[in-house]
Amino acid sequence: MIELNVLSRFYMREEVMFTDPAPNFNFDPHSAEFAADPYTTYAAMRAIDMPYYWEEADTWMLTKMADVEAVALNKNMLRNNEAFVSEIDRKEQQRAINFHDMPYHERYVQVNLLESEGETHSRLRKVVFREFTPAMISRQREAIQTFVDGLLEELSDQNEIDFVSDFAAHVPGHIIGRVLGVPDEDAPKLRHWSEEVVRFFDPGREDADKARAEFATKEFYEYLLDLLATREAALQDDLLSRLIGHRDAGQLSQDELISTAMLILMAGHGSTIDVLGSGMHALLRFPDQNQRLRDDAALMKTAVQEMFRFESPLPYFHRFATEETEVGGRKFPAGTRFGLLYGAANHDPVRFDNPDKFDVGRSPNRHLAFGGGGHFCLGNHLARLDMDVIFSSINARFSGIELADTKVEYKRGLSVRGPKALRMGWKRA
Numbered sequence: 001m002i003e004l005n006v007l008s009r010f011y012m013r014e015e016v017m018f019t020d021p022a023p024n025f026n027f028d029p030h031s032a033e034f035a036a037d038p039y040t041t042y043a044a045m046r047a048i049d050m051p052y053y054w055e056e057a058d059t060w061m062l063t064k065m066a067d068v069e070a071v072a073l074n075k076n077m078l079r080n081n082e083a084f085v086s087e088i089d090r091k092e093q094q095r096a097i098n099f100h101d102m103p104y105h106e107r108y109v110q111v112n113l114l115e116s117e118g119e120t121h122s123r124l125r126k127v128v129f130r131e132f133t134p135a136m137i138s139r140q141r142e143a144i145q146t147f148v149d150g151l152l153e154e155l156s157d158q159n160e161i162d163f164v165s166d167f168a169a170h171v172p173g174h175i176i177g178r179v180l181g182v183p184d185e186d187a188p189k190l191r192h193w194s195e196e197v198v199r200f201f202d203p204g205r206e207d208a209d210k211a212r213a214e215f216a217t218k219e220f221y222e223y224l225l226d227l228l229a230t231r232e233a234a235l236q237d238d239l240l241s242r243l244i245g246h247r248d249a250g251q252l253s254q255d256e257l258i259s260t261a262m263l264i265l266m267a268g269h270g271s272t273i274d275v276l277g278s279g280m281h282a283l284l285r286f287p288d289q290n291q292r293l294r295d296d297a298a299l300m301k302t303a304v305q306e307m308f309r310f311e312s313p314l315p316y317f318h319r320f321a322t323e324e325t326e327v328g329g330r331k332f333p334a335g336t337r338f339g340l341l342y343g344a345a346n347h348d349p350v351r352f353d354n355p356d357k358f359d360v361g362r363s364p365n366r367h368l369a370f371g372g373g374g375h376f377c378l379g380n381h382l383a384r385l386d387m388d389v390i391f392s393s394i395n396a397r398f399s400g401i402e403l404a405d406t407k408v409e410y411k412r413g414l415s416v417r418g419p420k421a422l423r424m425g426w427k428r429a
């Protein structure tokens with residue numbers, strides 16, 4: 001439960017000093033209550049008249065669409081603070097958040113397209129975006145359809161499944177893997193490595209998580225080195241072969257090639273599994289919307305958009321201010337770290353009518369589930385195509401879908417959002 005306490009609160013962090021009366025509530029993103037329903041907490045945070053200072057992460061949390069969007073679009077807000085923090089201070093900060101003494105992670109995960117800015121970011125983004133156009137993605141439709149049909153066929157004799165582990169978990173490794181050029185049989189390894197690495201981004205990380213994240217990065221790196229050697233011997237029609245071409249043309253280094261391949265394989269992995277699970281859960285929680293979509297397949301595009309808005313699978317990212325900046329009507333000094341709660345902004349009633357309603361026909365639906373500005377998601381077309389093919393195929397093949405267990409637990413933490421399991425019954429249509 002959120003305890004609202006109207007006592008005046010004194011906020012102080014270096015030069016930032018506010019004495020506004022601000023409600024004090026228990027913001028505990030690691031708790032079971034938050035996992036069950038983060039939106040009530042987000043609404044309480046939005047109700048205070050300023051960003052909320054989260055001491056544990058030394059971060060000013062933004063929940064209003066206007067603030068989140070303004071910071072995401074602001075070119076002076078960067079994902080890393082290298083430009084204005086000395087190497088010694090940066091090392092100290094890495095140590096404070098337990099992001100140190102992990103050589104593989106530091107080299108291939110902490111430094112990549114997503115984590116870079118300026119010239120490096122523009123150069124890498126140009127190389128990768130040239131290969132990831134909407135046209136290239138729509139050419140994947142047939143392969144995705146074939147894969148999804150095969151997987152659904154395998155499950156169609158089972159009257160009850162866990163939609164997350166039996167179905168969703170198999171999807172992204174195969175699809176993103178295929179785009180990149182990873183053999184189908186290696187897809188389960190991608191899932192394991194991605195989960196170990198991505199989990200480590202949640203604040204409150206323990207040493208045991210750190211050891212697992214480092215080990216997974218090392219294994220992932222060694223796997224990619226072998227795969228690169230195979231491709232170098234015989235280039236194929238896949239993204240990895242084209243990235244090798246760009247490396248040989250001097251457009252990116254070997255380290256950048258490996259970190260980019262890792263990022264592409266990881267960025268859309270857990271998020272695709274999570275949004276498949278939460279999207280299905282939303283349809284089952286709101287049977288009128290499910291029926292509406294079944295009656296009118298033309299609603300699939302808006303339904304998919306709504307699934308991303310309603311339970312954004314990657315709800316939290318951050319930025320650093322490179323200069324004094326006004327956010328939410330307050331001035332913050334250079335170096336301030338802001339938390340972009342995309343998941344909260346996507347439930348802001350100022351942008352969305354009745355934001356806690358799941359509406360498969362919602363339009364317009366200008367949400368931030370894929371971010372905004374310079375780091376806008378590379379894989380958004382692929383992610384939306386996957387969902388479109390999957391939910392259309394399920395609706396065509398199955399009927400009588402219902403929750404077999406109505407107690408659906410969501411994962412704990414701030415950085416990811418999705419159900420741990422989703423037991424449901426279905427039968428061939």
Ligand code: HEM
Pocket residue numbers: 072079113114115125176263264265267268269271272275312313314317318342368369370371372374375376377378379380382383
């Ligand atoms: C399935 C759902 C997905 C969601 C919700 C999602 C969400 C996001 C978000 C919010 C960002 C921006 C991060 C920021 O603001 O700092 C982002 C960036 C990115 N995403 Fe996705 N993503 C998804 C799928 C994918 C897929 C399938 C791929 C690759 C195939 C991918 C690749 C990337 C990359 C490379 C970036 C970094 C872009 C840059 O920094 O310029 N994502 N994603």
